[in-house]
Amino acid sequence: MNHHQISPSSPSPSPSWKAGWAAAVQRPSEGFHKNWALDGFADQTVRQVVRVTGSGTSARIKLSHRYGTAPLEVAGATIARTDHDAAERAGTVRRLTFGGADGVRIPAGGEVYSDAAEVSVAPFASLTVSLYFARPTGPASFHAQAYATAYRAAGDQLAAADPAVFGETTVSWYYLAAVELADGGPSRADTVVVFGDSLTDGFASTVDGNRRYSDALAERLAGRGTPRPVLNQGIGGNLLLADSAWFGERATARFRRDVLDQPGVRSVVVLVGLNDIGFSEVELPTYRPNPDRTAAELIAGYRELIGMAGAAGVRVTGGTILPFKGAEYHTPAAEAKRREVNDWIRASGEFDAVADFAAALADPADPDALAPAYDGGDHKHPNDAGYRIMAEAVDIAAL
Incomplete structure (x- = not known):
């Protein structure tokens, strides 16, 4: 050759x-x-x-x-x-x-x-x-x-x-x-950024398959005749409120750099908080720092992201935290926090739009768990099919 x-x-x-x-x-x-x-x-x-x-x-x-x-x-x-x-x-x-x-x-x-x-x-x-x-x-x-x-x-x-x-x-x-x-044309403010933890990063998706939910969302936009750049700024293990040696700077600290500074950014889908809820339920070296966060603390963190996005003229869609019953850090206390946070995301009206990932992927027979058809195997991360369903849960008009 x-x-x-x-x-x-x-x-x-x-x-x-x-x-x-x-x-x-x-x-x-x-x-x-x-x-x-x-x-x-x-x-x-x-x-x-x-x-x-x-x-x-x-x-x-x-x-x-x-x-x-x-x-x-x-x-x-x-x-x-x-x-x-x-x-x-x-x-x-x-x-x-x-x-x-x-x-x-x-x-x-x-x-x-x-x-x-x-x-x-x-x-x-x-x-x-x-x-x-x-x-x-x-x-x-x-x-x-x-x-x-x-x-x-x-x-x-x-x-x-x-x-x-x-x-x-x-x-x-x-x-x-x-x-x-660059294509010789003028710049456009139409970039979509998906931002969060391993659920955004694509954990358990097929290696080299481009089967993350960001990939599926970009394909869905193109299939509708409205192609737009979709950037994936997820980090596996990322926390909303704490920096980690393994899992990146906290979401509130990296949001400006990883989202608002992207070229032509118009909207962001935020899905983060599961690890802030779950890490404190398990004692593992990689899960530190793992303070016991309240739902109110998480909501304050979301409000910080919403405020930064709003000041930059970027629309922000809030994603509900997926079910994780059966995962290593699912406990009654963790489940109660997830429900309180998700209720606020859905009902507060503080996000420009809501992507109800939790409802879309929940097991109808046990809504605290992922539907078996969408479970990547560890009861908290979707498989390729589940990531496609996540992309479908995003309101494209709201982007």
Whole structure:
């Protein structure tokens, strides 16, 4: 397979960037499964595949070194249309530059955008981003639970046409925080962000299947003839009110960065609070901090998100917390909090709209439990079919 490297030329004038894909960045941790975040990379190439929900004729990436403690050197980067797995589509590979240079040095805590690269992208197309790190990176800012395969190879394999050199895999994303697209047209304020914990992140959905509820929502919008970018800013284990070494900064602290600062954001669907309710019922190291939160404290946290969204002119849909009877942290006290919070979400009128995920996925014979047809296996996360039902529970007119 002949692999061409085509130099990008920046469209002129400066393009109007639109949302294509994004992931919320977390501090390096071991998480639930093996990953490369704590060790980082040295003389290695990482290849990552993302599915965009927008379209365009040029693309750029955003790299985040938010949790780095020393400068990060990226020696080279490419973007291409995905063929399959780690393979790129021949003739579509573009070398990414940063201020005209092949590499870039990102200060600790910083982030950087690449220059524009000419690449034609259709909605729901997958793009492959490859990053080469010549020097040791130290621990990597990443997104733990991608439900998508990342590939690693020794040495500089940016131009590798043979995907077999990428012999190592994990299911996390590293340093890659966004892909933005431009099509020569004006910017539009039509981006939808889904925001929350593992139920948004897509826990238990099929790896590499793009079966999260965000994916289903984007497909539903496109199927109605109203395609819009849908960005998933969920983090598995995320808490509304507490920072976690494993599960990201608290939702109230990251909401501005992960939602309101996204390009063209128009609306957000918020689904968070289950872990604030459940973690205090179980004693596990990863579940700390786990203070016993009241429903009133959670409601105050939601009001903080509603206030920030309103001040930014962003519509906010509140999602009810799914049933979790049978899960490890379901107790009578936890169930009482879930019901009180959900009653408030439904009846308070403080959200612009409500997505009643709980009602849509509940077992009719036992409303405190997920319907068996939608249970991903742990009695709190949906399966692929359940995530589709979640997408259908969102009022599209309210977005």
